[in-house]
Amino acid sequence: MAYRLSLSRMDELLEKMRESYTIYAPMRFEKRGRYSDTDLVRYDKIRSVRDIVYDEKSHFSPKEVIHPITQALFHFTEFEYRESEVDERPVLVFVRPCDIHGIQRLDTMFLENGDAADPYYKRLRDKVKFVLMECGKGWDTCFCVSMGTNRTEDYSLAVRFAGEELLLEVKDPSFRPLFASEKTADFRPEFVSANRLTVRLPEIKSRDVLEKVHALPLWESYDTRCLSCGACTAACVSCSCFTTSDVAYSENGRSGDRRRVWASCLHKDFTVMAGGHGFRKTPGERMRFRTLHKVYDFRARFGGADMCVGCGRCTDRCPQLISFAATLNRLSGEVDRLNAEAAAATGVSV
Numbered sequence: 373m374a375y376r377l378s379l380s381r382m383d384e385l386l387e388k389m390r391e392s393y394t395i396y397a398p399m400r401f402e403k404r405g406r407y408s409d410t411d412l413v414r415y416d417k418i419r420s421v422r423d424i425v426y427d428e429k430s431h432f433s434p435k436e437v438i439h440p441i442t443q444a445l446f447h448f449t450e451f452e453y454r455e456s457e458v459d460e461r462p463v464l465v466f467v468r469p470c471d472i473h474g475i476q477r478l479d480t481m482f483l484e485n486g487d488a489a490d491p492y493y494k495r496l497r498d499k500v501k502f503v504l505m506e507c508g509k510g511w512d513t514c515f516c517v518s519m520g521t522n523r524t525e526d527y528s529l530a531v532r533f534a535g536e537e538l539l540l541e542v543k544d545p546s547f548r549p550l551f552a553s554e555k556t557a558d559f560r561p562e563f564v565s566a567n568r569l570t571v572r573l574p575e576i577k578s579r580d581v582l583e584k585v586h587a588l589p590l591w592e593s594y595d596t597r598c599l600s601c602g603a604c605t606a607a608c609v610s611c612s613c614f615t616t617s618d619v620a621y622s623e624n625g626r627s628g629d630r631r632r633v634w635a636s637c638l639h640k641d642f643t644v645m646a647g648g649h650g651f652r653k654t655p656g657e658r659m660r661f662r663t664l665h666k667v668y669d670f671r672a673r674f675g676g677a678d679m680c681v682g683c684g685r686c687t688d689r690c691p692q693l694i695s696f697a698a699t700l701n702r703l704s705g706e707v708d709r710l711n712a713e714a715a716a717a718t719g720v721s722v
């Protein structure tokens with residue numbers, strides 16, 4: 373069923389929903405952007421539908437709702453520990469199609485990557501339902517169509533904002549009673565069918581080609597360009613790396629919190645081990661790791677989709693204007709050449 377609602381009526385219904393749900397959406401934080409006179413758009417709890425920034429791409433993704441920047445896992449003293457608690461209320465998050473796919477990639481990383489699901493992720497993820505925000509045309513740096521993440525059916529509600537009113541599709545039967553007396557409408561969300569950017573994905577066809585991809589000079593070009601700041605990975609919906617740290621209380625250094633904190637494979641000390649050995653010492657090596665994880669390793673390990681969902685936020689946030697789409701297209705050109713050389717050497721056509 374679908375409904376046409378004024379924003380004020382939607383606010384009344386939202387108030388009722390807030391009795392049961394905590395509701396997150398992209399919100400504007402004035403003068404908190406990259407420069408002193410720019411705004412930041414990121415996820416936070418909303419009180420009104422007018423709080424939602426629906427006509428701009430958020431600078432940061434909804435991942436922080438279920439994979440917070442910093443998360444207390446447990447509290448400890450010298451004698452015992454106690455797991456941290458979470459708000460048991462279910463959560464509604466306003467998201468775009470690519471971000472729903474991005475959270476599915478996080479699900480794979482946290483719930484299927486090993487013998488046991490990550491309990492700290494699962495306890496938040498199990499509470500989440502999605503409100504799909506219709507994404508009519510995308511933005512300059514989006515390449516969701518190339519990644520196959522422009523469409524989804526994995527949502528409870530879907531919304532199209534139209535000035536002082538909105539259209540709302542209700543798929544999840546648990547929400548139907550709330551809208552039973554509202555004016556119905558003919559509405560299904562539309563999805564982006566073409567982006568301005570097209571990305572070609574590398575098709576690495578053999579171990580031999582993979583090894584040659586590792587040795588490509590193109591990675592060295594990032595040694596001077598990439599600052600290893602990690603801004604791209606912080607903005608990325610599908611980046612899941614974290615580190616853990618113990619924060620001791622000042623009154624008693626033997627008690628404190630163990631916290632999970634976002635980390636980045638692009639930070640220079642990310643792979644440093646005891647003794648000072650690091651596996652990826654240069655920015656180019658780290659860029660190679662991130663790029664191949666996004667469009668090769670994840671799919672090779674789990675099958676199906678790539679880890680990157682083409683939201684373009686990494687490109688938007690990079691202070692060095694490194695375009696991830698351009699990196700992928702450049703890599704694909706090199707992989708084509710390596711595949712052709714490998715085929716010529718074996719006499720097999722590609």
Ligand code: SF4
Nearest residue numbers: 608680681683684686
């Ligand atoms: S790598 Fe870039 S384009 Fe791909 S999902 Fe992450 S932020 Fe979006």
Ligand code: SF4
Nearest residue numbers: 598599601602604690
């Ligand atoms: S945001 Fe740009 S400069 Fe910073 S780590 Fe990512 S690619 Fe490198």
